[in-house]
Amino acid sequence: MTAPPRVLTVAGSDSGGGAGIQADLKTMLALGVHGMSVLTAVTAQNSLGVQGAWELPVEAVRAQYRSVVDDIGVQAVKTGMLSSAELVEAVADLLAGTDAPAVVDPVGVSKHGDALLAASALDSVRTKLLPVATVATPNLDEVGQLTGVRVGSEPDMRRAAAAMLEFGPRWVVIKGGHLSGDAVDLLTDGSEEHWLRAPRQDNRHTHGTGCTLASAIASYLAKGHPVPEAVTAAKTYVTGALASGFALGGGIGPVDHGWALRRDGEG
Numbered sequence: 001m002t003a004p005p006r007v008l009t010v011a012g013s014d015s016g017g018g019a020g021i022q023a024d025l026k027t028m029l030a031l032g033v034h035g036m037s038v039l040t041a042v043t044a045q046n047s048l049g050v051q052g053a054w055e056l057p058v059e060a061v062r063a064q065y066r067s068v069v070d071d072i073g074v075q076a077v078k079t080g081m082l083s084s085a086e087l088v089e090a091v092a093d094l095l096a097g098t099d100a101p102a103v104v105d106p107v108g109v110s111k112h113g114d115a116l117l118a119a120s121a122l123d124s125v126r127t128k129l130l131p132v133a134t135v136a137t138p139n140l141d142e143v144g145q146l147t148g149v150r151v152g153s154e155p156d157m158r159r160a161a162a163a164m165l166e167f168g169p170r171w172v173v174i175k176g177g178h179l180s181g182d183a184v185d186l187l188t189d190g191s192e193e194h195w196l197r198a199p200r201q202d203n204r205h206t207h208g209t210g211c212t213l214a215s216a217i218a219s220y221l222a223k224g225h226p227v228p229e230a231v232t233a234a235k236t237y238v239t240g241a242l243a244s245g246f247a248l249g250g251g252i253g254p255v256d257h258g259w260a261l262r263r264d265g266e267g
């Protein structure tokens with residue numbers, strides 16, 4: 001059998017299995033690529049929030065990355081929780097030396113408001129990480145933190161995208177999931193504009209949506225799709241996952257990464 005496309009996630013572990021590395025690898029399996037991981041931090045996390053977080057040493061992050069890239073190779077990389085300025089800068093350097101598209105999800109806080117990135121790392125995200133991104137996928141809070149642009153409506157998303165593109169990513173997806181009404185995201189590279197609209201799913205079990213969208217984009221890029229097609233297909237995947245998100249624990253449950261496999265009768 002020919003090897004599937006290879007995708008690497010550089011992110012934190014979510015012990016509850018809904019977000020972080022776990023969401024990324026499940027998404028990659030569902031989309032038919034070979035998922036690999038560089039762990040940056042371990043979180044003790046469940047449906048109620050993040051109870052603890054421990055960062056890995058920068059040498060451990062670099063060594064995992066080199067092990068994967070130097071032997072196996074990657075067709076796309078996705079980054080998520082990077083925790084500190086030191087890790088952000090180390091990962092940005094590694095990405096700069098890798099010939100594969102990079103999807104940067106500038107994870108700032110968890111859905112419950114727990115910090116997953118030190119405030120002191122924001123400047124490294126702006127000046128080191130975003131310039132090496134092929135696609136950056138901030139949510140509205142992250143856009144506010146990084147650019148100062150507050151988004152309260154769809155027209156504001158254009159200003160937010162322009163401010164994000166100033167930092168140098170080739171494309172940006174402004175995720176409007178936190179607005180009311182349809183779930184609308186804006187994908188742009190400054191010249192093309194694509195508005196991706198999906199009906200809002202009336203489901204509170206949405207843990208992991210951001211990680212899932214970014215990993216799906218990386219998976220479709222690794223399969224050779226151009227950015228607009230990859231983001232459109234990823235939006236369809238995350239919308240389906242959200243529609244069948246399920247209750248676990250006493251709080252916010254995860255999206256269903258296996259929905260497409262089950263729909264196709266394979267699960």
Ligand SMILES: Nc1ncnc2c1ncn2[C@@H]1O[C@H](COP(=O)(O)OP(=O)(O)OP(=O)(O)O)[C@@H](O)[C@H]1O
Binds near residue numbers: 184203209213
């Ligand atoms: N209730 C919903 N129904 C449909 N799509 C949604 C819903 N909530 C979010 N989305 C979509 O999910 C994707 C992730 O967006 P979101 O704004 O939730 O990202 P995030 O904040 O990084 O994730 P999280 O809220 O899990 O931390 C986007 O494509 C967004 O439009």
Ligand SMILES: Cc1ncc(COP(=O)(O)O)c(N)n1
Binds near residue numbers: 013
């Ligand atoms: C380890 C880790 N990484 C990222 C997130 C954000 O998750 P989401 O996909 O809900 O934005 C999280 N809660 N935990």
